[in-house]
Amino acid sequence: MTTSASSRDHCSRRGDLAAPCSVCGAKEFNICQPLDPARQASLYARAVRLHWARREPVFAAGQPARHVYNLTEGMVALSRSLADGRRQIFGFLLPGDFIGLEAGDAYGCDAETLSDAKACRFDRATFDAFLRDNPDVALGLVRAASSDLAQARQHELLLGRKTAVERVASFLLDLRNRAGERHLRTQPLSLPMTRSEIADYTGLTIETVSRIFGRLKSQGTIDLADATAVRVLDEARLKRLSEGAD
């Protein structure tokens, strides 16, 4: 199995999710609440709600890709490591995002929770059949896949050509924008990831990330109540820094 030992199906906790499952429409964690019961019956009947604690694997690179997930709460990191342990994080997934959608026979990267997280899980075969019957949903997924590629290329530009300051500023702005889009904007922005995960995303070391946070703080560009609570004080400046000005 790809989900960790402590993940539970149909967990007994209840409550609103950060985002309803975009496939089966579930709005609460343990209740099936599809938008269109007739069409989606075969799919949601088999959908399973899962939740994980912080720092648990959802799946690992190379495992057979038997499931597709729709994240409804929490944050998940996609990454891949070299044999000697050097790790590159590709991105941080937010509620509403799909996990494992692009996989062929096997998952191409590791997926790990960065916080408590919840997701709807679908069997790949069931999911594919559902897409065949629902071209509108399928079209939406094609768009989502294109946007993943666009994001990956943006990230390639960051890793290949930006300085350390530009990388960290870009990371902060990007996270802020994506959180804002999904109405998850909190003030201050709370970061579930550690300095080590930010370093592995930006292609830097934890020391460099820490120093740059310090510099941004002393400049007055951001405020740090603690290491995880970032308040952007000067967005325009942060934007300039992310593009190589200053």
Added chain:
Amino acid sequence: MTTSASSRDHCSRRGDLAAPCSVCGAKEFNICQPLDPARQASLYARAVRLHWARREPVFAAGQPARHVYNLTEGMVALSRSLADGRRQIFGFLLPGDFIGLEAGDAYGCDAETLSDAKACRFDRATFDAFLRDNPDVALGLVRAASSDLAQARQHELLLGRKTAVERVASFLLDLRNRAGERHLRTQPLSLPMTRSEIADYTGLTIETVSRIFGRLKSQGTIDLADATAVRVLDEARLKRLSEGAD
């Protein structure tokens, strides 16, 4: 128009292509030769064969994405630049690859030829309609898109976490494998791209790329007849170098 001034429709030169167009099946540059005339009539009737000289733009980031291309001969680079000119090349396209497939309303990157190149061009609307009628082709494209994403992530790992030697070794092996897959393997491997383009792909400078080529040559790992003709002498060693051993 996105194609350059010197591109010509239905060019009068003839001859076998490196790869037949994977959509309309054209095997020669100026002759429509579809695999299944009945089904594909609406598409191939409007397909246009183009060719470009070296270093010509196919399209630029931000332009309205009106066309989809299938490269049949030559090589094209996808890239994106920062305001100050720093450029990141995302990949090198070979015959058989699609160009501009993942674009939404506008192209997300610059596409430029690295050599003389030929392609079949389709109107996006026509192409989309064709895909709706040919789900098998559409499925193939979904797989192609997934593999683009996998490749982009491999490249993120290269840019974020590999050393200069590892990057150049990975670049050479990757190009070699992809050329081999498509029966374009030449011995020695001939590189249509300059040191500057290799640098922009690997996130290095031309001087560093040149020095590493020199080092690989003096080690006996590769042989360089001239700057563009690379013969891999010790593939196993190159593989080890690309992964951090040695």
Added chain:
DNA sequence: GGGGCGCTTTGATCGAAATCAACCGTGCAA
């Protein structure tokens, strides 16, 4: 032939970020 241009190579030096090394604060378990 010669001169200039674009690309590559090679050498010397510099600098941004990595590495090495303490040290701090917090939370947790003995």
Added chain:
DNA sequence: TTGCACGGTTGATTTCGATCAAAGCGCCCC
């Protein structure tokens, strides 16, 4: 309460690749 593990910050030093500089080599055009 102590001790320790973990994450974060900060300082000293090193290093890898960038930058600066110069020269070599086709290649094309005059």
